[in-house]
Amino acid sequence: MKGKLDSQGYLHLYRVSGYEPAKCPFVVIGVASRCCTHACALMGEPVFINHAWMLPLCHKALVFKEFIDERQVPVGEEEPTIEDPTDDEDFDKEEE
Numbered sequence: 001m002k003g004k005l006d007s008q009g010y011l012h013l014y015r016v017s018g019y020e021p022a023k024c025p026f027v028v029i030g031v032a033s034r035c036c037t038h039a040c041a042l043m044g045e046p047v048f049i050n051h052a053w054m055l056p057l058c059h060k061a062l063v064f065k066e067f068i069d070e071r072q073v074p075v076g077e078e079e080p081t082i083e084d085p086t087d088d089e090d091f092d093k094e095e096e
Contacts, residue, residue, distance in 0.1 A: 001063065004069070007072065011043075024036045036057070043058070
């Protein structure tokens with residue numbers, strides 16, 4: 001299977017006619033977008049595992065042989081890094 005997340009975060013699946021937007025079968029019409037998008041809290045980030053891309057979704061994970069992620073992080077808004085608190089030289093000191 002081939003897929004991509006476009007620059008707006010919408011999931012597209014490759015079909016015979018090319019990439020088509022993936023429609024969410026669980027959305028209530030008129031309440032939210034009918035397309036599967038990274039704005040959904042239940043969509044995970046794509047991960048490369050065992051020579052394939054896996055994209056966790058709300059009810060299953062899709063596995064892709066080819067996957068394109070067209071999203072870009074705006075300059076200055078890189079994903080925050082989590083620092084290991086044990087690296088702090090004062091970590092083991094008792095509070096006075």
